[in-house]
Structure formats: structure tokens, C-alpha cells
Amino acid sequence: MFKTLEQAYQFVKEVKICTVFISDKTEYTSLWEHVDLPEKQPGEKGWGEKMTAVWTWKNQLPAEYPNEIFYGKIKGGLAVLMDIDYLACDHFPQAYKNIQTLDSLAQHIYSKIVVEPWDTTSLRKATIQEVGCTKSQFDTALKNLQITMNIARLNDSQIERDTWVPFSDLYLDIWQQYVRDKNDSK
Structure with missing residues (x-):
């Protein structure tokens, strides 16, 4: 479980590919289920801390680490983050x-x-x-x-x-x- 962008970066590098949000349409783990921040509380305005972090990180990770993290979609239309080496060697040739x-x-x-x-x-x-x-x-x-x-x-x-x-x-x-x-x- 993690709370920072840097920890999210390490997570993506470690798992190679993850969905942004939980889905029962895939075997991949998700960024969402590993973020240890509070979800929106009753009466709280906005998205809540966890949703804000995940939504921001899906854009921020590939922007800050463009040679290391890729954002895209996989079969089924699920949003994913993946390690660039995994993208190059495994995902791209198949997709x-x-x-x-x-x-x-x-x-x-x-x-x-x-x-x-x-x-x-x-x-x-x-x-x-x-x-x-x-x-x-x-x-x-x-x-x-x-x-x-x-x-x-x-x-x-x-x-x-x-x-x-x-x-x-x-x-x-x-x-x-x-x-x-x-x-x-x-």
C-alpha cells in the first residue's frame, strides 16, 4: 500500500502493468486497490483524497517519467499504466x-x-x-x-x-x- 507518486511509480515498475481502477474484466491488479488514502467521506465535497490521487497520478506518472511509464488502453477498453520495457517487449507486439x-x-x-x-x-x-x-x-x-x-x-x-x-x-x-x-x- 502506498500514498505518494513516487511509491506509485515504484509499484508500476514492479508489477509491469496495472489498471488504473479495479475491474473484474482483467487479471491485472489496479493502482486504485493499492493506494492507501482515504476515500470520499460523507458530506465531503469533491472526489476525496484517494480518487484525486489516482486520477492525478494516471496523468502525472507518464508525464514525469515519459521514458519509463506508459498510459494507454488495453482490450476491453480498460485504462492502464505500464512499464515502458514491458510495453516494448510484450504488450506492443501483441496489441x-x-x-x-x-x-x-x-x-x-x-x-x-x-x-x-x-x-x-x-x-x-x-x-x-x-x-x-x-x-x-x-x-x-x-x-x-x-x-x-x-x-x-x-x-x-x-x-x-x-x-x-x-x-x-x-x-x-x-x-x-x-x-x-x-x-x-x-
Whole structure:
């Protein structure tokens, strides 16, 4: 059990991958269940100490340790934190799917993100206006782009909204290693 960002960092490095919140959809442990801070008390305003810490750390860990901690989504749409080495060697090679294999809505969203970073709200509004999809369809496509390792959240603690860039823009070394390994195996 821990109470600080540094302890949360050590936890992620130790377990290699964890969900942000508890889920019965996965065997992975969660950051939430290991944080030893009080939950929201009756009558207390806001989220409470534990929720505030977990919500802040999910963004702060990859921002402060961008070469060591990754934030993303796994199959099932669960938010995770993972050790970069685990990401490179284990997760990315299994999770990556070429953008051409995804549906046209995901490809459309990706084509916008490749040109420039987009925050979720602005991207959703523009996409709904351009292609006439629903909010739910957009959210599913954005989640699938994360799960398939095509996009990643920009690691900048100064940016308040989730902002998306191509995975290879943030993690070029992992991308290049994957391409090399794939070519070597041919």
C-alpha cells in the first residue's frame, strides 16, 4: 500500500502493468486497490483524497517519467499504466494492429491526429460534424485506436484535456524496434 507518486511509480515498475481502477474484466491488479488514502467521506465535497490521487497520478506518472511509464488502453477498453520495457517487449507486439485493418471511422480520426495533435472534445465535435457519427461511435473508435497502439495520449502535465498524437510520435524507438523485429522474422 502506498500514498505518494513516487511509491506509485515504484509499484508500476514492479508489477509491469496495472489498471488504473479495479475491474473484474482483467487479471491485472489496479493502482486504485493499492493506494492507501482515504476515500470520499460523507458530506465531503469533491472526489476525496484517494480518487484525486489516482486520477492525478494516471496523468502525472507518464508525464514525469515519459521514458519509463506508459498510459494507454488495453482490450476491453480498460485504462492502464505500464512499464515502458514491458510495453516494448510484450504488450506492443501483441496489441498493435495496422490502421488499415480498422474501420473507416477509426481511420478518419487517425488521419486527423496524424496531421496535428487533437484534444478529445475538439476531435469529437469535428468528427461528428464531418462524418455524422454518434458520440458513442466516436468514443469506441478513439478507444480502439488506443487499444491497437495507433495513438497515444500526449504526456504533458500542462495540458488539461486528453490530447492525442500518433503512437510513433511519442514512442518512435518502440515502433522502430517492432518494424525491425517484424522484418527480421521474414
